[in-house]
Amino acid sequence: MTNRTVAARSKAPIPEKVIERNPSTWQLAWRRFRRHKLAMLGGTVVMLLLLAAIFAPWLTPYGFSYQNRQLLLRECGELPPGEFGSPHPCAPSVDIPSDPQLLGQCVRPAVLVWKCGMHPFGTDDLGRDILTRVMQGGRVSLLVGFVAALAATLLGTLLGGIAAFLGGPVDAVISRFTDIMLSLPTLPLLLILTGLLANQEVPLAAYLSQTLGPSKSIVVIIIVIIVLSWMSTTRLVRGEVLSLRSREFVDAARASGAATRHILVRHLLPNAVHVIIVQATLQVGEAILIESGLSFLGLGIQPPAVSWGNMLARAQEFVFTPNGIYVAFFPGLFIFLTVLCFNFVGDGLRDALDPRAKR
Amino acid sequence: MANEEILLEVKALRKYFPVKRGIFRRTVAFVKAVDGIDFFIKKGETLGLVGESGCGKTTAGRTILRLIEPDPGSKILFHMNGQTVDIAKLRLRQLKPLRRQMQIIFQDPYSSLNPRMTIGDIVGEPLVVHGVARGKEREARVRELLEAVGLNPAYMKRYPHEFSGGQRQRIGIARALALDPQLIICDEPVSALDVSIQAQVLNLLEDLQKEFGLTYLFIAHDLSVVRHISSRIAVMYLGKVVEMADTEELFKTPMHPYTEALLSAVPVPDPAIKMDRIILEGDVPSPVNPPSGCVFHPRCPYYAKNQWATCKNDVPPLVDVTGKGHYSSCHFAKELKLQGVEEIVERRSRS
Numbered sequence: 001m002t003n004r005t006v007a008a009r010s011k012a013p014i015p016e017k018v019i020e021r022n023p024s025t026w027q028l029a030w031r032r033f034r035r036h037k038l039a040m041l042g043g044t045v046v047m048l049l050l051l052a053a054i055f056a057p058w059l060t061p062y063g064f065s066y067q068n069r070q071l072l073l074r075e076c077g078e079l080p081p082g083e084f085g086s087p088h089p090c091a092p093s094v095d096i097p098s099d100p101q102l103l104g105q106c107v108r109p110a111v112l113v114w115k116c117g118m119h120p121f122g123t124d125d126l127g128r129d130i131l132t133r134v135m136q137g138g139r140v141s142l143l144v145g146f147v148a149a150l151a152a153t154l155l156g157t158l159l160g161g162i163a164a165f166l167g168g169p170v171d172a173v174i175s176r177f178t179d180i181m182l183s184l185p186t187l188p189l190l191l192i193l194t195g196l197l198a199n200q201e202v203p204l205a206a207y208l209s210q211t212l213g214p215s216k217s218i219v220v221i222i223i224v225i226i227v228l229s230w231m232s233t234t235r236l237v238r239g240e241v242l243s244l245r246s247r248e249f250v251d252a253a254r255a256s257g258a259a260t261r262h263i264l265v266r267h268l269l270p271n272a273v274h275v276i277i278v279q280a281t282l283q284v285g286e287a288i289l290i291e292s293g294l295s296f297l298g299l300g301i302q303p304p305a306v307s308w309g310n311m312l313a314r315a316q317e318f319v320f321t322p323n324g325i326y327v328a329f330f331p332g333l334f335i336f337l338t339v340l341c342f343n344f345v346g347d348g349l350r351d352a353l354d355p356r357a358k359r
Numbered sequence: 360m361a362n363e364e365i366l367l368e369v370k371a372l373r374k375y376f377p378v379k380r381g382i383f384r385r386t387v388a389f390v391k392a393v394d395g396i397d398f399f400i401k402k403g404e405t406l407g408l409v410g411e412s413g414c415g416k417t418t419a420g421r422t423i424l425r426l427i428e429p430d431p432g433s434k435i436l437f438h439m440n441g442q443t444v445d446i447a448k449l450r451l452r453q454l455k456p457l458r459r460q461m462q463i464i465f466q467d468p469y470s471s472l473n474p475r476m477t478i479g480d481i482v483g484e485p486l487v488v489h490g491v492a493r494g495k496e497r498e499a500r501v502r503e504l505l506e507a508v509g510l511n512p513a514y515m516k517r518y519p520h521e522f523s524g525g526q527r528q529r530i531g532i533a534r535a536l537a538l539d540p541q542l543i544i545c546d547e548p549v550s551a552l553d554v555s556i557q558a559q560v561l562n563l564l565e566d567l568q569k570e571f572g573l574t575y576l577f578i579a580h581d582l583s584v585v586r587h588i589s590s591r592i593a594v595m596y597l598g599k600v601v602e603m604a605d606t607e608e609l610f611k612t613p614m615h616p617y618t619e620a621l622l623s624a625v626p627v628p629d630p631a632i633k634m635d636r637i638i639l640e641g642d643v644p645s646p647v648n649p650p651s652g653c654v655f656h657p658r659c660p661y662y663a664k665n666q667w668a669t670c671k672n673d674v675p676p677l678v679d680v681t682g683k684g685h686y687s688s689c690h691f692a693k694e695l696k697l698q699g700v701e702e703i704v705e706r707r708s709r710s
Contacts, residue, residue, distance in 0.1 A: 247470045247471075248465040248466075248467055248470045248471035249470065249471050249472055249473040249481075251421075251426050251463070251465070251471075252463065252465065252471055252484075252531075252534065253484065253488070254426055255424050255426060255458065255461075255462060255463045256458055256462070256484060256485040256488045256489070256537075256538070257454065257455040257458035257459075257485075257488055257489065258484070258488045259488075262488065266473075266476070266484075267473055270473075270475040270476075271473065271474070271475055
């Protein structure tokens, strides 16, 4: 008895304010994240991109398939300058090449310089505003990135969790299947999958095109990305759950008679969630890359839908014509920025959510 | 005699872990972590379970709680209110009510608390699992428990990372007390702590034992700690209990050569005292392939001297040698004149 009172008294009286201050692990994580400069920068850019994508229909100056024909015709030399009223203050400052082969064919992109307010990013070969199309494409690319990453992470978490928790033959089957999927060459698999899903004779593909119509290619690409990218999450979550399961607080819960569900929900999930969040963040960037790669090959998002990937694909024809680089530059820049920023955020989250980290 | 009532009886407790090899995970051998041990714990006492690392102490403690499944044939008899339940035979679902009677305190105060839960939630978790108290009532109970282990109840909303090792161990103890159990298995509860904190936690455990009438199975490798807290001691070697007796009797008149060697290794905090240490030859044999007969014979100094054939050929049973509760599993427990601590410690004059 005496010892207990001594122990209790040996602690200095604590002012009420100090007692109330109890930063949860999440609050601590947020503090650490805020100190991670690159992650904060990445997070800000990601937020801006997201807002721009969400509000694109209200922000973009033109419709995404609107063609500035006047400009186009003038650039092609088929229309004398100033025909349609007075020249715009932002008159094109493009050199019109005197290449006789190109002249008059109207395949050359008419690109305006940066200072111009009319088409800040220029236009493509059909006279469509690139800024508008980058924003519209961002909607599609980010949507594909988020949905695919979320679904792949969920699937991976589920499989990894089941493998680790049930163990034995279930674990063996899931783990070997993951290994097989990881060792399949990606590109041929992508080609086969997209080919299959484009084929109207495949029931799923037929159903999709019936219900979704022209935006079917978006759903197809999401499915393909999910099929290709759940494996890393599965491995990660399996390892994490295996290590958590042997921790003594899980034993303590079992000794109290806690049911499996209770252990999963109260102990395993909250402690594995940081790994899953980081993985999901990194997966978004990866999904966007896969989408652009596929679209670049002409297998991804099909026109008239726009994505950064198929903008790039379209740009390959013009890269070597004067100023044509802009058609490729802006979608490429945004892919690069988005993936980079998601990776920064992922890195920042990894450091911030590490339970072993100090405050 | 009321205090002679037996609470827990362990008979032929056995746990072999399979060793698996190859792609087909074939079982090629077994690690005989616990190889048929017998002991019992009386109500209200503290039984110390000692032995060196890897001798199966922890496995024994955990199989009693069914955190590790015991092998078939093991018997874990729990006597309560005149009834006897064999824990080893129960289905996991049937076990739940019994969980209220038996709790565990872990060695590592860091991994035994969920870093994502407040200590109020951690201590209250058993109450939630058993649905015994909710809302304000639960909070009041958690406060009471925290106070009982010498923690400020105002800390309830804090997270484990805000506490020191000793405080965390107190939280673990509070959690074990939550359901008002009869038996607490203390799995090396102080070996991860500083010596000064060890004393605090040991005293706390003793106080709680008096206050709540608890029975402890105290697993440890530190003999001085075990001597301090235990009323009886069971010594384990290589998955077997080799000796079990009242604490003072064991220290004074050990009846197994392994115990004698262990006692000679207890440090005495007096530089004027010269210890006559018994150094055991060789290493602990592998529990995958334990020696025949008496598991201790390859390292036993008396076997080395006399080369008795029985030691090598016959497995010695754990028998009550004195008839007064001093159990030993040495074939020659009566014949050997083993030294207790007093004889081992040879006092020299300070000159």
